[in-house]
Amino acid sequence: MKSHFTNLEEATAWLYTKVAALNNTRQKLTGKTAKELLAQEKAALLPLPTKLLCSEQIQLRVDKYATVSYKTNRYSVPDHLVGEFVQVKIMSHELWFYHDNHKVTTHLRSYNLHEWIIKIDHYLATFKRKPGALAGSIALASSGYLKDLYQAHFMGEPRSFIELLDYCSLHSVTDERLAQAVTQLTQSPVKQLTTEKIKALLGNKQDHQEPLKWTQTTAMAKSQLQQLSTLIN
Known part of the structure; x- marks a missing residue:
């Protein structure tokens, strides 16, 4: 059993590897893996209306620094929320912040002590x-x-x-x-x-620019330009 890791990412990767190995181990009574049994059960399940998340939810007040304090750490929220209460959805790796049922920001969760996690915007x-x-x-x-x-x-x-x-x-x-x-x-x-x-x-950078489509209008415009070019020459 491995108990020492360089960082959280290494520990998370090791955990996922072990969970995958357990889920692919064949059970004694059925001869099937947990992954195979879950696939069978999924056929009988109804779809979820929303994504199921395992989280703790608390309400925190935003201080004069536009931060909220959780587990000795401070997390920033938009500065117009100073003095307001925000709802915080706490998960193992992230914290989601809501105000009036609208998500206002997210932060990676810190397990350090007395750390400021700030977004400049x-x-x-x-x-x-x-x-x-x-x-x-x-x-x-x-x-x-x-x-x-x-x-x-x-x-x-x-x-x-x-x-x-x-x-x-x-x-x-x-x-x-x-x-x-x-x-x-x-x-x-x-x-x-x-x-x-x-x-x-x-x-000037268009990351998702669609390619121009060759249409009849484009063809006619090109033909007219060629005719004009002939006249000029």
């Missing part, structure tokens, strides 16, 4: 009112790549950086995609990195 409304608070905030300090980006290119320009954060939050731009855009710009002849240039590059 939860504080954009506050930063827009008080841009000077950005540089020394816990939200920026714990933001990983965003902190490095601010220190490298936006020191002394908090309003411009907040505008970039707002754009990324509105358009669901991940840190990875943002980093790719920044790298592309810094490796180009661009002399200075600005929010406008980053937004322009991000806006």
Whole structure:
């Protein structure tokens, strides 16, 4: 029996391996595995109206830092909820936060002590009112790549950086995609990195653009262009 692991991911992977092995072990009385027996039972079960989750649910008040405290750790929520109560669905790996029956955010659950788990976009409304608070905030300090980006290119320009954060939050731009855009710009002849240039590059990337369809209208337009080209020549 293994009892020591490097991290939670390694322990989880080991657990799934052991569970899979048990579920594929043949039972003495039936000669079938637990997985096979479950497959038989599924045929007689009605479908669930919603996904079944094993969780604990509690209600917590949002403090003045736009966080809620659970098991000594603090988790951020959007700052407009300061003073409000949120419902928290607690699972083994995640915490889901609801207000007025709407999910407002999710966080990976921390099993450390006295840790702050912060999302910087939860504080954009506050930063827009008080841009000077950005540089020394816990939200920026714990933001990983965003902190490095601010220190490298936006020191002394908090309003411009907040505008970039707002754009990324509105358009669901991940840190990875943002980093790719920044790298592309810094490796180009661009002399200075600005929010406008980053937004322009991000806006030009169409991740899910459908291919153009060849239609009769397209064919007629191409024919007309060829005729015009003949006249010009």
